[in-house]
Amino acid sequence: MKVKVGISNRHVHLNYEDYKTLFGDIPLTKRNDLTQPNTYACNETVTLKGAKRELNNVRVLAPCRSYTQVEVSKTDAYYLGVNPPVRNSGDLIGADSITIIGPCGEVTKDVCIIATRHIHVDKNIRKEHNLEGIDKVSVKIGGEKSGIIENVYLKDSEEAYFELHLDTDDGNAFLLNNGDEVEIIL
Amino acid sequence: MKVKVGISNRHVHLNYEDYKTLFGDIPLTKRNDLTQPNTYACNETVTLKGAKRELNNVRVLAPCRSYTQVEVSKTDAYYLGVNPPVRNSGDLIGADSITIIGPCGEVTKDVCIIATRHIHVDKNIRKEHNLEGIDKVSVKIGGEKSGIIENVYLKDSEEAYFELHLDTDDGNAFLLNNGDEVEIIL
Numbered sequence: 001m002k003v004k005v006g007i008s009n010r011h012v013h014l015n016y017e018d019y020k021t022l023f024g025d026i027p028l029t030k031r032n033d034l035t036q037p038n039t040y041a042c043n044e045t046v047t048l049k050g051a052k053r054e055l056n057n058v059r060v061l062a063p064c065r066s067y068t069q070v071e072v073s074k075t076d077a078y079y080l081g082v083n084p085p086v087r088n089s090g091d092l093i094g095a096d097s098i099t100i101i102g103p104c105g106e107v108t109k110d111v112c113i114i115a116t117r118h119i120h121v122d123k124n125i126r127k128e129h130n131l132e133g134i135d136k137v138s139v140k141i142g143g144e145k146s147g148i149i150e151n152v153y154l155k156d157s158e159e160a161y162f163e164l165h166l167d168t169d170d171g172n173a174f175l176l177n178n179g180d181e182v183e184i185i186l
Numbered sequence: 187m188k189v190k191v192g193i194s195n196r197h198v199h200l201n202y203e204d205y206k207t208l209f210g211d212i213p214l215t216k217r218n219d220l221t222q223p224n225t226y227a228c229n230e231t232v233t234l235k236g237a238k239r240e241l242n243n244v245r246v247l248a249p250c251r252s253y254t255q256v257e258v259s260k261t262d263a264y265y266l267g268v269n270p271p272v273r274n275s276g277d278l279i280g281a282d283s284i285t286i287i288g289p290c291g292e293v294t295k296d297v298c299i300i301a302t303r304h305i306h307v308d309k310n311i312r313k314e315h316n317l318e319g320i321d322k323v324s325v326k327i328g329g330e331k332s333g334i335i336e337n338v339y340l341k342d343s344e345e346a347y348f349e350l351h352l353d354t355d356d357g358n359a360f361l362l363n364n365g366d367e368v369e370i371i372l
Contacts, residue, residue: 074358075261086330117331144272149333172260173359
């Protein structure tokens, strides 16, 4: 079955406490809606600082979560000088330390991960696409640099937009663009 | 059958005329041998300039060739603001324009490509590994971000070191390091 692709550039989720440390009383403001319901990218950005270098203009996603999390690609990780593990969102066991710098302050925390390849689903999507009881799938990608990616996790939420999320390394390795269609292999 | 991986960072091959324009009478000097026989990375580097940005410290490979060629990843291409096609080395039809800047001068040419995934072979390697008469293969990659890459070309030379060459997008997408072993699928 087909699923559309969304490429995630490096980004940051903040809990409310860290948001206050980084941005003080400045409210987060919407730049654009994301495809997942009730989520958006903010106009606000942070700088990420690793052992070797910094990356500026890293987008903050909203709304705030119960945990702060920094998601980078392996390419970003080499550049920054960090060594994040591959993790599902919210699983920060073994996450690497990184410094997040905002206009009002900074925090240094063990919250840096490379996000697993994942497909957003909800109960209705699972039912409609015969994906009930399945943890992970493979995905076949066409084009000049074609192939198959494995260990693509199904990520459940109350209400999801059915979409495969890849980081920029996977997206660029396979020459993918947002909205491209790829094939789920069970 | 197994093959070792070599990850190619962005780099430049120069013909003798362009080398003279960029470096004048400075001789190219060896920094380190590469795995392919009679090839080496130079101490000399250039700056690449695209429509949007520049990348510094881009390694020149030796010896000089009959054609100048710039090999970048798709990630580099977005950063620079160039749109290179995927090409086998030496096939510069449709290659994108890029400016190469050296200490003595610069050249702007249609020589920028994303290199195809390729495995270096020679007659003996083809014979030994039952690869005679084969143009391209697929390769199975293990690990946390496992999968299969297709359209991996066999690249012949007089004397080769048997090795799969990938760009940094493929290498980082699959969390590969130089010397890792992967599996050729016929």
